[in-house]
Amino acid sequence: MPALLIRDLAQVASPAGTGAPLRGAELRRVDVVEDAYVLCRDGRVAAVGRMAELEPLRDDEVAELDGGGLVALPGLVDCHTHACFAGDRVDEFDLRASGASYEEIHAAGGGILSTVRATRAAGEDALRAALESRRAAMRSHGTTTWEAKSGYGLDRETELAQLRAVAAVGGVATWLGAHAVPPEFADADAYLDFALAEVLPEAAGIADAADVFLERGAFDAAQARRYLSACREAGLVLRLHADQFTEAGGVELAVELGARSVDHLEATGPDGVRALGGSDVTAVLLPIAALVLDRPQPPGRALVDAGAAVALATDLNPGSAFGESLPLACALACTQTGLAPAEALAACTVNAAHVLGRADRVGRLAPGYDADVVLLDAPDWRYVAYHVSGGDVAVVVEGGEVAWRG
Numbered sequence: 001m002p003a004l005l006i007r008d009l010a011q012v013a014s015p016a017g018t019g020a021p022l023r024g025a026e027l028r029r030v031d032v033v034e035d036a037y038v039l040c041r042d043g044r045v046a047a048v049g050r051m052a053e054l055e056p057l058r059d060d061e062v063a064e065l066d067g068g069g070l071v072a073l074p075g076l077v078d079c080h081t082h083a084c085f086a087g088d089r090v091d092e093f094d095l096r097a098s099g100a101s102y103e104e105i106h107a108a109g110g111g112i113l114s115t116v117r118a119t120r121a122a123g124e125d126a127l128r129a130a131l132e133s134r135r136a137a138m139r140s141h142g143t144t145t146w147e148a149k150s151g152y153g154l155d156r157e158t159e160l161a162q163l164r165a166v167a168a169v170g171g172v173a174t175w176l177g178a179h180a181v182p183p184e185f186a187d188a189d190a191y192l193d194f195a196l197a198e199v200l201p202e203a204a205g206i207a208d209a210a211d212v213f214l215e216r217g218a219f220d221a222a223q224a225r226r227y228l229s230a231c232r233e234a235g236l237v238l239r240l241h242a243d244q245f246t247e248a249g250g251v252e253l254a255v256e257l258g259a260r261s262v263d264h265l266e267a268t269g270p271d272g273v274r275a276l277g278g279s280d281v282t283a284v285l286l287p288i289a290a291l292v293l294d295r296p297q298p299p300g301r302a303l304v305d306a307g308a309a310v311a312l313a314t315d316l317n318p319g320s321a322f323g324e325s326l327p328l329a330c331a332l333a334c335t336q337t338g339l340a341p342a343e344a345l346a347a348c349t350v351n352a353a354h355v356l357g358r359a360d361r362v363g364r365l366a367p368g369y370d371a372d373v374v375l376l377d378a379p380d381w382r383y384v385a386y387h388v389s390g391g392d393v394a395v396v397v398e399g400g401e402v403a404w405r406g
């Protein structure tokens with residue numbers, strides 16, 4: 001592979017420091033180099049610096065990319081998606097827009113279970129094709145590292161098919177075996193008996209993490225504890241969907257079990273914010289879902305001020321957040337949850353990479369990191385959050401090679 005020199009960039013911007021996750025004042029520190037270059041070699045970033053200081057290259061072969069008028073950011077990291085699904089929920093969107101609530105739709109057998117029916121019926125090849133097309137859309141919005149969950153199968157065959165599809169398409173797979181109770185089981189406990197005995201052993205060989213939907217109408221704290229404890233025993237990292245509609249003990253459980261993240265937090269009050277601030281659990285904000293469902297936004301500013309590690313993701317899913325754009329999530333984080341652009345950038349790069357256990361390789365533009373680079377057709381890196389209609393992504397480089405051009 002030839003080296004790749006991205007030259008004459010207006011700016012290179014990358015979260016400062018070396019560790020992960022970033023918290024507090026560190027979240028606001030961005031290294032910005034003006035009139036800059038990024039040199040990629042063997043799939044990694046070899047150097048970042050000012051054009052005036054670029055030394056003659058020793059490589060036999062160098063491909064050049066003209067960065068004139070562009071800014072470079074680290075490839076964005078989407079640490080929370082449900083991208084692996086079949087069908088859509090456009091009828092439900094219409095219903096909700098006409099006044100039905102999310103919980104009413106869920107209680108009527110719509111919501112998650114309607115996507116379960118479509119996903120079970122699709123077959124693994126169709127599922128993988130659908131995921132590939134969504135992955136392409138994510139890339140066009142600047143996402144180079146991404147996670148996707150199962151949870152639309154809720155039977156052995158489809159849950160495993162979802163996890164295999166995510167791995168095959170290049171994502172980080174999370175087993176969301178406790179997303180909803182499928183209709184063939186009498187109750188949540190009976191379903192968990194099945195899932196933990198019949199699905200977990202194989203799921204643990206494909207997925208990095210396990211996730212649970214801790215919420216009224218889904219799984220309660222005792223059921224979530226049982227599920228997560230078994231998953232931890234099987235070697236999986238723990239994550240939770242919690243405090244989306246109600247505070248039901250999810251933050252306390254996340255802290256108690258040493259979960260990697262707790263995600264949503266729209267309903268989290270001051271005690272939960274304090275608990276997260278003093279913990280190693282990353283708070284994952286999903287502002288697109290709160291926007292679409294017309295819910296209060298999560299307390300992003302309070303979480304950062306309390307010292308919490310905060311990450312940002314799309315929650316891409318067919319029901320509450322049908323969108324692949326992390327720049328949109330950044331815009332909402334800044335305008336609706338009180339984050340500064342620098343904090344939003346760190347939240348969907350280095351801190352999101354930490355949630356996925358990859359912060360040593362992705363999330364920064366610095367020597368040694370994977371050469372995943374997003375080039376924005378913009379004069380300033382803060383356009384990633386400022387330009388609310390998006391569309392600034394001009395080129396995406398993955399592993400030191402151009403993967404997409406607008």
Ligand SMILES: [Zn+2]
Binds near residue numbers: 080081082241315
């Ligand atoms: Zn989710």
